[in-house]
Amino acid sequence: MVARVIPVDPFDLVIFGGTGDLARRKILPGLFRRYRSGQMPDGSRIIGAARSDLDGAGYRKMIADAIAEFGGDEAGDQDCLSKFLTCLDYVPIDAKGTGGWSELAQLVRKDVVQAFYFSVAPSLFGDLAERLHTNGIASANSRIVVEKPFGRDLESARALNRTLATHFDESQIYRIDHYLGKETVQNLMAVRFGNVLFEPLWNNHYVDHIQITVAETVSVAGRGAYYDRSGAMRDMVQNHLMQLLCLIAMEPPSQFGADAVRDEKLKVIRALQPVDAHHIVRGQYDAGPDGKSYREDAENPRSFTESFIAMKCHIANWRWADVPFYLRTGKRLKARSSEITVVFKDLGHSIFEGDEARHRNILSIRLQPNEGMDLQVTIKEPGPGGMRLIDVPLDMTFADALGDKEVEVADAYERLIMDVIRGNQTLFMRGDEVEAAWRWTDPLIEGWEARNDVPKLYDAGSAGPEDAMMLMHRDNRRWRDIKA
Known part of the structure; x- marks a missing residue:
């Protein structure tokens, strides 16, 4: 039985923390499998954003190595991997400052689905949300993905929700639990x-x-x-x-x-x-x-x-x-x-x-x-x-x-990321x-x-x-x- 592939619209996915452990072990290898299955449409792009001083070529090399290590049997498909890597770009970013934000604003398109994955510490969520708006990057149709922990108690969870709600509607927020x-x-x-x-x-x-x-x-x-x-x-x-x-x-x-x-x-x-x-x-x-x-x-x-x-x-x-x-x-x-x-x-x-x-x-x-x-x-x-x-x-x-x-x-992560692109919040908190x-x-x-x-x-x-x-x-x- 061959799995039925449900197509999604072209998208720009920005991964803040794009050089981190989660991105290398789960997010990017999962997206490669979705690309290989035909679920990632032509014109879609994945943009890594992190503190590391890399260029696009250096980032593609990092992700190629990560997929070789964590991508399973599919990683051996070198032709497909080469094509997937052309979808990747990278911007060095200062989450609390101004560095890199104008470059990111030029890269992210307005006429496709926009998704921003906050694969960073929760203390940076507010800074990222604010800068996405002050730099004119995010729109009313953008989606953000946030990783746990969603606070460490009720008070901090409320504060985190208020921070995100300052810039994004609840319908735009995807709190991901890979289970x-x-x-x-x-x-x-x-x-x-x-x-x-x-x-x-x-x-x-x-x-x-x-x-x-x-x-x-x-x-x-x-x-x-x-x-x-x-x-x-x-x-x-x-x-x-x-x-x-x-x-x-x-x-x-x-x-x-x-x-x-x-x-x-x-x-x-x-x-x-x-x-x-x-x-x-x-x-x-x-x-x-x-x-x-x-x-x-x-x-x-x-x-x-x-x-x-x-x-x-x-x-x-x-x-x-x-x-x-x-x-x-x-x-x-x-x-x-x-x-x-x-x-x-x-x-x-x-x-x-x-x-x-x-x-x-x-x-x-x-x-x-x-x-x-x-x-x-x-x-x-x-x-x-x-x-x-x-x-x-x-x-x-x-x-x-x-x-x-x-x-x-x-894999759980690749399934959930595709749900983000579809705008389906059913499996998100x-x-x-x-x-x-x-x-x-x-x-x-x-x-x-x-x-x-x-x-x-x-x-x-x-x-x-x-x-x-x-x-x-x-x-x-x-x-x-x-x-x-």
Whole structure:
């Protein structure tokens, strides 16, 4: 099956921070894949803008090297790469001064889609937004893309939203969360709202509980200074896990449109109840045979920042009353795995006896690796000897089901950037959504700071602290095993 390519209009995309790590690892290799697939129309241009003193030729050489390193198998297509590089240009820019802005104004066209990617620190967002307008570069139809963190608390998020709103309308602002660009995340909506099988069961009458796990094997080494100021709650829960929770729990929108979807997500966040202290577990990885401790990686021997967090949440509405949502995420865990698990209730009455009666249906949605989903169903074990029941998965791994050599699954960043060019905000967070998430998150952080809470140590390469296991065991439930 060959993926259907939806064309976009010609565009000028300016990447502030165009020489940075994100641009080299994700943004430019992703755009090259979109170019190679035929989705980047003739006449489109990508303009890097950063402090580095480069010219256009030097920038094209940098990006060619980046694509060779991070572009995957497609990077070997040298003819296509050569053509793609002709779309690139570069302007040295002073985000807080005047240098480079007149040159950028001459380059950016008014008769094509304009998009400006702020791949820089949030402290520069206001300076960039102001200079785009004072130099006559941006227009009422321009779009800006901003990366997280969207503040570090409610107050700073409000300030950031006010700064952006000074120069851009909300309809022009695209707050990007790459988790929402994953194929399986979008399939959440397709599975829920496109199948009569699931929606009637998607409520507290049939669902026992839901687990959301985002496990990483990497440490914080190399970004310890940033991570030690944020921790797992600010870095992962407030945005990535919150968005997954919204998509799994929201009501059916009236249509598949940006505001309709985001309105329903906002209702979920506003319905989240405060979390009791004994329903939160914070952890910090200890040294292991193949790595340093968190404190060594963060270069802070007295750090109490969490690299792991698990919690039990409830949503106060009719659909999800009394259904617990268990969230967990952490660094240096046993495997890299992101998964949403919907565990359905036991049968109201089972005709089987003993162990044969203890079987449940479980829907598992894998975000990474091996994107796909499976539904655990109960069948009779083949062979003679009576009625012995076993659980087997109805497996739909995308690569297997659709043919991994024939279907092109776009990377999250390239998918979302193309949505920016189309003007589709469905998979991007709205300002009030960000503020509502912080409004729920802030009291949790303030609570453990007031209690002088110390994270529980856990072995690097494990499933996290033992207290996180007990969070489930107290409810006679178990976490799904973390596996790649």
